[in-house]
Amino acid sequence: MVIRCRVNRNQHYRWYAIVGLLLGFELGIAASVSPLRELAAWDTLSPIGGSTETVFAPAAEIDQSYFLPNNSIPTHYSISLETDIHQNVRTFRATTWVYLTILEPSDRITMHLQELTIMEARLYRVASSGGQAIEIDQPARIVNIALEHVTFRTAATLPTGNYALRIVYTGIMLNYQSGYLASQYRNEQDQWRYVGSTHFQATHARRLLPCYDEPALKATFDLQIRHHRDYKAIANMPRTSIEIDPTNREYLISVFETTPRMSTYLLAFAVTDFATRENGKHQVVARSNAINDADYALQVGATILERLEDYLGVPYYEYMPKLTSIAIPDRGTGAMENWGLVTYGEPVMLYNPTVNTYRNRKDVTTIIAHEYAHQWFGDLVSPLWWQYIWLNEGFATLFQYYATRLAVPGDEYWELFNGEVIQRAFQDDASETIHSMNQNAATPQEILALFDSIAYKKAGSVLNMFRNVLGESSWQEGLKQYLKDYELTVASDSTLSFYLQQAVEGNDILPQGVKVQDLLASWTNAPGFPVLTVNRLYRDGWMILSQNRFMNGKVLPVEHVWHIPYNYAYASSASFYDLSQYDWLAAPAAKIASTVPDNEWVVFNKQQTGYYRVNYDRRNWELLIEALHANHIAIHRLNRAQLIDDAFHLARADLLDMSVVLRLLRYLRNERDYAPWQAADQVLTFLYEQLHGTEHEHAFLIFMDELIEEVYATLSVDTVNPGETTLYKYLKQLITGWACRIGYKDCLQRSREALRKEYSTPSAGETAVPVHPDVRAVVYCHGLQEDTEPEFQAIYMRLMNSRNQAERTDLLKALGCSQNENSLRTLLATIVLSASPGTNFIYLSEERAQLLNAVTTGTTGVGIATFVDVYSDTVSLQTAISIAGAGAMESAVRNVAAQCNTPQEREQLETLLKAVTGYVSSATVNSARALATAKLDWFNSAEALIVAEFLESYNNI
Numbered sequence: 004m005v006i007r008c009r010v011n012r013n014q015h016y017r018w019y020a021i022v023g024l025l026l027g028f029e030l031g032i033a034a035s036v037s038p039l040r041e042l043a044a045w046d047t048l049s050p051i052g053g054s055t056e057t058v059f060a061p062a063a064e065i066d067q068s069y070f071l072p073n074n075s076i077p078t079h080y081s082i083s084l085e086t087d088i089h090q091n092v093r094t095f096r097a098t099t100w101v102y103l104t105i106l107e108p109s110d111r112i113t114m115h116l117q118e119l120t121i122m123e124a125r126l127y128r129v130a131s132s133g134g135q136a137i138e139i140d141q142p143a144r145i146v147n148i149a150l151e152h153v154t155f156r157t158a159a160t161l162p163t164g165n166y167a168l169r170i171v172y173t174g175i176m177l178n179y180q181s182g183y184l185a186s187q188y189r190n191e192q193d194q195w196r197y198v199g200s201t202h203f204q205a206t207h208a209r210r211l212l213p214c215y216d217e218p219a220l221k222a223t224f225d226l227q228i229r230h231h232r233d234y235k236a237i238a239n240m241p242r243t244s245i246e247i248d249p250t251n252r253e254y255l256i257s258v259f260e261t262t263p264r265m266s267t268y269l270l271a272f273a274v275t276d277f278a279t280r281e282n283g284k285h286q287v288v289a290r291s292n293a294i295n296d297a298d299y300a301l302q303v304g305a306t307i308l309e310r311l312e313d314y315l316g317v318p319y320y321e322y323m324p325k326l327t328s329i330a331i332p333d334r335g336t337g338a339m340e341n342w343g344l345v346t347y348g349e350p351v352m353l354y355n356p357t358v359n360t361y362r363n364r365k366d367v368t369t370i371i372a373h374e375y376a377h378q379w380f381g382d383l384v385s386p387l388w389w390q391y392i393w394l395n396e397g398f399a400t401l402f403q404y405y406a407t408r409l410a411v412p413g414d415e416y417w418e419l420f421n422g423e424v425i426q427r428a429f430q431d432d433a434s435e436t437i438h439s440m441n442q443n444a445a446t447p448q449e450i451l452a453l454f455d456s457i458a459y460k461k462a463g464s465v466l467n468m469f470r471n472v473l474g475e476s477s478w479q480e481g482l483k484q485y486l487k488d489y490e491l492t493v494a495s496d497s498t499l500s501f502y503l504q505q506a507v508e509g510n511d512i513l514p515q516g517v518k519v520q521d522l523l524a525s526w527t528n529a530p531g532f533p534v535l536t537v538n539r540l541y542r543d544g545w546m547i548l549s550q551n552r553f554m555n556g557k558v559l560p561v562e563h564v565w566h567i568p569y570n571y572a573y574a575s576s577a578s579f580y581d582l583s584q585y586d587w588l589a590a591p592a593a594k595i596a597s598t599v600p601d602n603e604w605v606v607f608n609k610q611q612t613g614y615y616r617v618n619y620d621r622r623n624w625e626l627l628i629e630a631l632h633a634n635h636i637a638i639h640r641l642n643r644a645q646l647i648d649d650a651f652h653l654a655r656a657d658l659l660d661m662s663v664v665l666r667l668l669r670y671l672r673n674e675r676d677y678a679p680w681q682a683a684d685q686v687l688t689f690l691y692e693q694l695h696g697t698e699h700e701h702a703f704l705i706f707m708d709e710l711i712e713e714v715y716a717t718l719s720v721d722t723v724n725p726g727e728t729t730l731y732k733y734l735k736q737l738i739t740g741w742a743c744r745i746g747y748k749d750c751l752q753r754s755r756e757a758l759r760k761e762y763s764t765p766s767a768g769e770t771a772v773p774v775h776p777d778v779r780a781v782v783y784c785h786g787l788q789e790d791t792e793p794e795f796q797a798i799y800m801r802l803m804n805s806r807n808q809a810e811r812t813d814l815l816k817a818l819g820c821s822q823n824e825n826s827l828r829t830l831l832a833t834i835v836l837s838a839s840p841g842t843n844f845i846y847l848s849e850e851r852a853q854l855l856n857a858v859t860t861g862t863t864g865v866g867i868a869t870f871v872d873v874y875s876d877t878v879s880l881q882t883a884i885s886i887a888g889a890g891a892m893e894s895a896v897r898n899v900a901a902q903c904n905t906p907q908e909r910e911q912l913e914t915l916l917k918a919v920t921g922y923v924s925s926a927t928v929n930s931a932r933a934l935a936t937a938k939l940d941w942f943n944s945a946e947a948l949i950v951a952e953f954l955e956s957y958n959n960i
């Protein structure tokens with residue numbers, strides 16, 4: 004059945020009408036889905052063959068007044084912009100022609116606008132046969148600041164037809180994260196240089212030009228930019244000409260080719276004095292004192308693009324003549340997929356193997372893969388409305404890893420997908436208040452809030468589940484056709500289902516009568532995700548499967564029935580690599596027959612391809628623990644990770660005894676694979692943070708020691724061998740980090756020694772031996788723990804001299820590990836010193852926050868004690884907040900609360916909270932206090948008693 008959505012119904016009809024008009028094709032055919040189906044964002048379907056009908060409450064009413072009225076649509080923009088960013092001038096002037104079609108007679112044309120000052124607007128009639136535009140009116144302008152709308156009102160009603168509005172205006176470059184933005188950097192001569200770049204997603208193209216700023220209202224764009232002659236302008240498209248401005252020879256006018264039809268949020272340009280490297284039509288741009296660090300992006304980016312083209316069957320260069328990646332200084336670690344001109348924060352595009360780590364390399368590779376995947380998923384085919392932003396971000400998140408499997412398989416990044424995407428998505432998706440993938444939104448704030456882990460990680464996981472369930476070739480076929488048929492237009496989840504359905508038609512991948520659309524809708528329309536519970540009857544293989552929504556700390560009755568694809572492996576049929584067969588649980592519960600012998604373990608959800616947790620009856624958990632201890636590799640590494648992650652979160656939600664988790668973890672002493680260790684790391688971190696400083700800490704350390712002792716002996720904390728793989732490096736950092744943290748003498752001594760050797764002075768007669776960047780995190784942090792002022796100062800100097808943002812972040816983090824109170828005080832003082840004129844202490848915009856974070860999360864209590872002492876003084880506190888921002892201080896206060904276990908630590912926290920009250924938000928003070936109280940209360944919980952009991956008895960074995 005279909006339940007009509009009570010919200011936004013007209014909006015959806017309107018979209019279909021407009022998109023149909025724009026593209027001139029029949030949507031009814033293309034989607035083969037009734038528009039009503041599209042409306043049913045909040046209905047859920049009956050389980051296959053069953054009769055249960057469930058209905059979710061609709062989303063809160065969205066405010067439709069934020070949508071543009073549908074009486075006119077854009078066809079083309081012609082923008083002419085003047086910028087003086089070379090002088091750090093934060094305003095710009097522009098003239099934009101908006102070509103539009105009036106669809107129904109009206110005296111109003113409404114579009115978006117934000118913080119632009121219009122000086123003049125003239126309306127022209129444009130004959131469809133071409134020819135001269137004829138001025139017909141100078142319309143009045145009504146700006147609605149709240150809605151970010153501007154309405155041009157004409158003297159007479161305009162008949163349907165084509166028009167053009169010529170608008171002359173000025174705009175400002177504020178310190179926002181979006182719009183036309185200014186950034187600064189120091190060049191080779193140590194002079195500050197100012198550059199401009201854009202970021203318009205989701206609703207900020209309207210800060211550059213009056214426009215129809217909704218993703219379905221696609222149009223073509225012409226752009227020309229007047230800028231200083233020492234600067235270069237780049238944009239989505241190649242430049243067609245560059246001329247000297249005849250009115251002022253200091254300036255150049257760069258003119259760009261017309262873009263394909265695209266959404267406003269994808270428009271982009273940059274005005275810089277940067278250098279370019281290119282390989283054919285693929286190019287990278289960065290400040291010239293960092294351009295060498297862009298070589299890796301140039302090389303790996305080209306390979307990724309090629310592999311994506313092959314996989315998706317749609318050549319990139321058929322639509323766009325070039326692809327540029329540009330690194331923007333001091334713009335954090337984000338990136339944006341503007342069509343043909345991808346922008347990145349420097350740490351996710353620049354990679355220098357002599358100072359950057361394997362993790363930076365992984366970030367660069369996977370972020371490029373993410374943004375390049377968007378060139379198809381988002382740029383070529385865009386979301387019908389922000390409600391479907393998960394189609395952009397889900398695909399980009401999946402290909403962020405999957406494209407690296409195609410392009411650089413040896414780097415093993417695809418192996419990280421389960422731990423970094425699926426298991427991370429579970430954490431946010433287990434909240435009671437979480438929204439569904441198809442959540443709707445109207446206001447700019449609501450729209451922005453949709454860019455969360457549901458749109459990225461959950462959608463990526465759900466799409467990956469369908470990739471597996473439908474089979475790689477059907478999946479790939481479906482995507483190819485989807486992209487081809489919907490090129491240059493917009494799509495929704497129904498569109499995707501339609502093409503995936505077409506691809507599986509005729510082969511019996513899905514059960515009789517079941518459609519992809521029904522299956523996908525069961526995951527996209529409901530919030531949360533299920534836990535599949537397997538109760539074995541231990542009678543000739545019979546099992547009862549049941550499903551419930553999984554929530555942190557809650558057990559709820561069945562509210563929604565997911566279509567859960569499942570498969571399983573068992574001891575005598577450990578077929579973990581065979582993902583060709585799935586069965587479906589499409590009811591609240593079902594009794595199934597199987598061939599699993601009663602005395603063997605069974606594991607559901609092979610390689611964790613399905614987006615759900617699995618719980619078992621106690622006996623099966625015992626069989627699994629036994630198997631892991633006897634021969635853990637009989638179970639696939641991704642399932643070992645799944646067992647750890649599921650068991651821990653099931654226990655935290657009271658669905659499993661925590662002692663099962665702890666007994667299961669003991670097998671880790673034999674574990675050499677990263678995935679299970681990554682899953683275990685969060686469990687061990689949780690336990691460590693709860694027990695640190697308490698009477699149970701010692702027992703926990705003995706437990707930890709047993710887990711890592713053998714694997715630690717096989718790793719070298721301070722050196723890197725040429726043959727080490729990515730996953731080996733991840734494992735090494737994790738294990739050596741724990742070893743040093745729990746006080747392994749070997750680990751601490753080697754770290755200390757490696758640090759000393761790097762920074763020993765020539766006068767000591769020693770040659771400096773640099774620490775390899777790939778082991779730097781552990782070596783620096785733990786090497787700095789003793790009284791190491793000279794090394795601390797040397798690292799600080801290195802930080803001040805470094806122009807590599809990713810390296811700077813690592814160095815700041817390391818400095819926070821110091822146990823030397825004087826060093827830490829000096830470090831905190833640099834926040835204030837960095838604000839004085841002509842200072843040598845120069846921080847990038849996020850680095851003061853990183854510094855406070857480093858000091859309050861370092862490995863020992865000295866950092867927190869120093870922090871509390873320094874900022875208990877009101878003047879110091881006020882000064883630091885005025886420079887670093889209240890947000891940075893608030894997050895540091897939360898760090899202090901999160902490490903509060905003992906009465907002394909609680910006292911310390913109270914001192915801090917008393918000092919900061921009135922200077923940080925009261926919500927921060929209250930939540931810090933609540934967090935600390937919850938931590939202390941934990942010791943009275945059954946969970947804590949079980950943990951304590953286990954650890955004590957374990958130590959007595």
Ligand SMILES: [Zn+2]
Binds near residue numbers: 399
């Ligand atoms: Zn993205």
